[in-house]
Amino acid sequence: MSDSPEDTIVAAVLDAVAEQRLPAGAKLGEQALSDLFECNRANVRRALASLAAQHVVELRPNRGAFVITPSPKEARDIFQARRALEHTIARHAAGQAKKADITYLRRNIAEETQARRAGDKPAELRLSRQFHMSLAGIAGNKVLERFLSELTMRTTLILGLYATAGGSHCAEDEHDRIVDALEAGDADELARLTDEHLHHLEAGLSFKTPKPVGSNLRDQLLGPVATNM
Amino acid sequence: MSDSPEDTIVAAVLDAVAEQRLPAGAKLGEQALSDLFECNRANVRRALASLAAQHVVELRPNRGAFVITPSPKEARDIFQARRALEHTIARHAAGQAKKADITYLRRNIAEETQARRAGDKPAELRLSRQFHMSLAGIAGNKVLERFLSELTMRTTLILGLYATAGGSHCAEDEHDRIVDALEAGDADELARLTDEHLHHLEAGLSFKTPKPVGSNLRDQLLGPVATNM
DNA sequence: TCATCAATGATTGTTAACAATTTATGTTAA
DNA sequence: TTAACATAAATTGTTAACAATCATTGATGA
Incomplete structure (x- = not known):
């Protein structure tokens, strides 16, 4: 290894x-x-x-x-790019999620919730990122997967710089609903929820108080x- | 320099x-x-x-x-990713193209046509790539621009491996119509034409006769x- | 004649020493 | 005390020599 x-x-x-x-x-x-x-x-x-x-x-x-x-402008670009990528990922994942994928994602969400309640921020961030990357894996496009990997990495840095107190965990049950749509095979709904989720994440940022x-x-x-x- | x-x-x-x-x-x-x-x-x-x-x-x-x-599978992934990126690029470029951008693109198309007629394949490829990258520049998202730069580069390699005789220049007037939509500010039409254009490009590939x-x-x-x- | 194997040449990988630049520290003078 | 300056330390950049690996060529034997 x-x-x-x-x-x-x-x-x-x-x-x-x-x-x-x-x-x-x-x-x-x-x-x-x-x-x-x-x-x-x-x-x-x-x-x-x-x-x-x-x-x-x-x-x-x-x-x-x-x-x-990342600068505020870069942060905006990154979220815009993420929406483009994850929208496509969502559409393609909808068709080909297996049962094992769903259970894996549910477990991932459970762990993330637990980490959040335990106040374990590193684990929470890692698991949240893993959730998005797992969806990309299900979609099965290595190019999109790699691009998203880079952007989620940079998103973590953005959150570290610009996240507000309430913003970062408004995603409470959004991951859950995303898996619901995935399980139902509803591509439109899945894409919509993903877009929304990313918009919420971005809305939780504040560029006025740059943590130095x-x-x-x-x-x-x-x-x-x-x-x- | x-x-x-x-x-x-x-x-x-x-x-x-x-x-x-x-x-x-x-x-x-x-x-x-x-x-x-x-x-x-x-x-x-x-x-x-x-x-x-x-x-x-x-x-x-x-x-x-x-x-x-690039393998055939990678080629598919790359075109899928390009559609995701360029769709978003098209939508955002539609709003903010200046007059200078339009004239630049028209000139670019003219040069590309000329290169094709002169049988100058290197110039044709370079100009075609430049066209797509210029649109990305107009959209103004550095992240999307860089990703697309990588994918257009790899697309050139794909064309070198899998392009059929008629396939590569079916794009004859498609670039023209794309600029028309851009000039009109019609985001929907621009996005649709871009998607179509990429589908045509991909359709012109053949993976059965791999040029070694x-x-x-x-x-x-x-x-x-x-x-x- | 063909396949296997050894030796040679070329290419990549590693290491250490040296040079150039930046950063930190300390001193001096206003 | 503060600012400017000089010195020292640490860090990055460059270079060359050496080791390890791979590709090619030629030789040997069936």
Whole structure:
């Protein structure tokens, strides 16, 4: 199960971002990574190049690699793209969901609800993302799946930056209703619910109070101060 | 206008693929590239990693980098994804096309027609791709634009592998009608025409006679021999 | 003649040392 | 105290040499 060091690093960074352990703006030093994963810097750099190509990290010349911090405009673009992709995914998933898929999704929702009640935000985020990716898997289009994977990753960063208190868990029973439509094979309803769900998610954002992205210490000690313009 | 060597290489490879000078399966040797672009192998490898992340080249361990050869299934996925993206792009472009955009697109079509009549296939492919990318630019969503850029690139490879004689230029006046709808601001019609256009393109493919992909020399010297399964 | 195998050449992968740049630290002067 | 400047440390970028792997060629034997 052990991949190349490059893939290991990429997977680890993506997992960390998906659970919001790595916040937007975090620096990914080459030496730190090569120490952590016990490999040489060449592998680290390839991994960072891959992550940069996925727009999950940003490579600033002579500065290093940083987790991206999506702007409000980028956030809008990403949600718009997600609606385009997930609309199509919904339509194609409707036809070919098996019984096993439905039970898997129900279980996923249950776990997500549990995580939310337990206050386990990393697990909640990971499971919510997994829900959307599972639908993409059912649709069976690898291209759409990969694109959506990238966008859900960036959505997690967006939520970390712009989510309001009430916004992020308005999706309470929406996932449930989505599975209902999937089970019923109602493509139109499924597509409609998916669109709606994403609109609700986006509506829960606020770009007026940008949680600042800093060098880790300052915002943990001094709290939010608007630094980025 | 001179970027980093990495970006130069990436751009050059993408241009070559977009004009079908680099066919599917072509090998991209590290030394060959570092000689061509007068840089060290480290830059070449980063460039190849980026191209691999865009799924334009494939990195086979200990073998090297090769231009991908899309399978029929991948071709279907790619067209499905393109319809999803370009449908949304069409809807959003309809609202905000300026006069300059229209004249630019008309000129683009004229050049494409001219290239087709002159039998200049590379130019024709490049201009056709440019047409679709210009629409994406008008829509103003960078995410959709980048995704479509990747898919049009891979579409060029698909056409090189599976295009039939009559199929590739059935698009004769379809681009024209698309601009008509865009100019009229008719979002529904624009979306419909775009869908139709992509369906026609896909319908012009044939997966029964796979033009074989070889090590550059063989198929240029010996002609098509079915090697890939 | 054909298949198998060994040796050679070419290509990719890895590593370490060095150079260039940025960031942090400390000092000095107003 | 603050600002500007100089020094030192840390980080990224580059290069070259070496190791490992793969492809090709030629030889050997049935």
